[in-house]
Amino acid sequence: MNVQRMNCRILKKFFSISIIIILVIMLSGCKKKEIVEKIPIDKLYTEAHSEMETDYEYKYDILNGKFVYVPNLHTVKYPDKYEVQYRVVYNDGSEKIVWEEVSKQDFDKITLEDTD
Numbered sequence: 001m002n003v004q005r006m007n008c009r010i011l012k013k014f015f016s017i018s019i020i021i022i023l024v025i026m027l028s029g030c031k032k033k034e035i036v037e038k039i040p041i042d043k044l045y046t047e048a049h050s051e052m053e054t055d056y057e058y059k060y061d062i063l064n065g066k067f068v069y070v071p072n073l074h075t076v077k078y079p080d081k082y083e084v085q086y087r088v089v090y091n092d093g094s095e096k097i098v099w100e101e102v103s104k105q106d107f108d109k110i111t112l113e114d115t116d
Helices: 002-028 104-109
Strands: 035-046 049-061 066-078 081-090 095-101
Touching: 081 104
Parallel strands: none
Antiparallel strands: 035 081, 049 066, 081 095
């Protein structure tokens, strides 16, 4: 009898705590930040290039009968990259600085404001 009461109490506490946690999560997710202003402050163009990269992998060495950690050299080609740094202002007054990759046409349209 006492064990059943203890189990019932534990279940009631667990259920009530889980309901409270769910309500807190639901209420905290209601307020969303909206972007009020997005100001470009810097631009960066990286031209297409190739780089040698090294990955290491295990291969089986037949002579020794063991796995050996060996380098795997290969060429990686990177395309042109157009990036813009923005100062983003939200409706609650907070600010954040972010980099975004943009197309060449958008990159050419953007004029930077004097931030001095």
